[in-house]
Amino acid sequence: MNMLAFDTCFGGCSVAAGWNASGTNASGTGGPFASDHAVSRFERLERGHAERLPPMIAAVLEEAPFAVSDLDVIVVTTGPGTFTGQRVGIAAARALSLASGAPVAVLSSLAVMAYTAAAEIGPEIAGKVLAVAVDARRGEIYFQAFAGDGLAPLNAPTLTTPEAAAQILEGRVAISVGSGADMLAKAAQALDRAPVTARLGALEPDVRFIPFSSVVPGAGLPQPLYLRPPDAKPQDGASLKRVS
C-alpha cells in the first residue's frame, strides 16, 4: 500500500509517504507513516502553504521508493481550517488524483491534531476525553472530541462557542489541546464541569501520526469542510427606482 498524506489547514504544513505493504507496521504502534517504511516533513508556517506544499511533496516522493503513478491512496485533511489553506490541500489532492488515478481518503484536520497530540501526551490520555479546540476567532472554536482510548471521534467537527463545546463534553474528564484549549478549559471551569486540562496550545496537525485504520479511500473527490459561510451579503437597494 503506497500512501501519500498532507495537511495545510492551520499553522503547519506536513507531508508523509508510507509504503507498508502489509498494512500494519512492525511495532504495532503509531501510524504507518511512523514506521520504518515512511518519510515525512513538517514545517510550522502561518502562511505560504501554497509555496511550500508542492516542493515538500516533491522532496518526500524523492525519498520514497515509489512514484506518483504507483500511489494507492492519497490522504488529505479537508478542514476545518483557514479557507485558503484548506483549498491548498484539496487542490493538490485533486491534481494528484487526476495524475495518478489513485482515490482520495479524507480526514478532519482536528482528527489529525488528535493523533498528533496523543503521540505527544502518551498513556496519560487513557480513560479521558481528548478535546481538540482551535481558536476560530469571533469568540468561537473549531471543536471535535475523541475517546482517549483508541481516538474514536465522539462528535463531528463543529464551529461553536467554548461554552457549548464544554456542554458537549457532558462532564467527562478531558485534556484539551490546540490554540483554543485554554478557552475550552476556562469555559468548563466556569460551568463548574468536570476538569478540562489545557495542554499543547501550539499544537498543529502532523500527518505522520495518522493511523492506518483511519485511512478509508473515498469514491468521490475531496470537498473542503468550511464550517463558515463566505463573508458576503446579497445586495439590494443599489439600483434606482423604475417606472412601475
Added chain:
Amino acid sequence: MPLSALERKQDSRVPDEDSKSGHSGQPLVVLGIETSCDETAAAIVLREADGRGRVLSNVVRSQFDEHRPYGGVVPEIAARAHVECLDAIIKAALAEANVGLADLSGIAATAGPGLNGGLVVGLVTGKTLALAADKPFLAINHLEAHALTVGLTDGIAPPYLMLLVSGGHTQTLLVEGVGRYRRLGTTIDDAIGEAFDKTAKLLGLGYPGGPEVEKAARAGDPSRFPLPRPMLGRAEPHFSLAGLKTALRQRAEAAAPLSDQDIADLCAAFEAAVCDVVSDRVGRAMEMAAGAFTPGQQKWLTIAGGVAANRKIAVALSTLAEARGYRLAVPPPSLCTDNGAMIAWAGAERLALGLVDGLDFAAKPRWPLDPDAPAAIGAGVKA
C-alpha cells in the same frame, strides 16, 4: 542576485533545440490554467516549431450564477467555486484535445494579477500536476497572456500596440517582445469594465454589466443626457472613469423613476462617452509609440479583455486605426475574455525561451507588466 532572477530559473527539462529567437525548435503542447477572477478555465495549445499556434481545446466555466446575487465578484465565493471544478475542467480540456498529461511539454497557470484565493487554487493545481507528471511549470502573468494572444490568433509578432480593457484593467501597452512591455496609459480610478458594471447595477440591469449596458444602449439616444469625457486631449496618456460614472449617476437620479427609454438613453450616452475617451486615449498612446515602429512596418493595434467584446468600442477603434495608419486586430470574444488558451500560449512562448518557474512560485495578486512605468498621479493599485 535580484529576486526576479531567482524566480525565473533555467530548467534541464526544457527542450535543447530551442533558441532565443523563440521561432525555432520543436512543437510544444502546453496546458494552461486560469483562475484569477470568476472564470475557471483550462486549455491545451499547440505551438508549432515555426512559432505558429493552434488551440486544441478551450474549456471555460463562468461563475456568473454564483456572483449574480451580489452584483459583483465575491473573492471567497470565487475561490470556493474554482477548487470544486478545476480538476474536472482540466480533464475535459485534456480529453477534448485528445492528449494525456504525459504528452504535454509544460504546464502553465496564472500566478497573478488577480484574486489571491483563486490564484492559489490554480497555482497549486498546476504545480502539483507538473511535479506529478515531471513537466516544466510556467507561472504566467495574466496581463502578459492577454497581450500575447494576437500571436496565437493572428500570428502578429511584436512590436504592436495593445489596449487591455476589462473589469480589472484599463491600460495601453506597447508590446516589444515576450516579457518586454512598456505601459503607456492606465486608469487613475475605475477600470472601464468596472464602470460598465457599476452603471448596470445603478440602472438595475443584470450582471455582468457590460453586455447588458450595450444591449440597452441599442434603443437609446446618446445625445439626450450630456456626459463629460474625462481626460480628453490631455498630454498624459491615462484614463479616468470616476467623473463619468458620477455624472451618469446624477443624470439618472434626476430622471428617476426611470422608464425603459430613460435607461436606453442613459446607456447610449455612457457608451458614447466611453468610446470618445477610449479613442482619444489610444490615439495619445499611438503618438507615444510612434518611435517603436520602423518606417514602412505594418503597425498593429490589438485589443483584449472583456470590454473588447463591445461592438461600438471596436468600431470607434477601427475608425481611429484607419485614420492613423494602423490595422486593428481583435481576437474572437472567447479569447478576449479570461480563458485558459491564452495562459497556455503565454506558457508555450515562455517555454520556447527556456523561461520556466519553480514549484515554490507564489501568487502575485498585484503584478504589473511594466514595473518600471512611472506611477500615474492619483492612481491606486490598478496602475
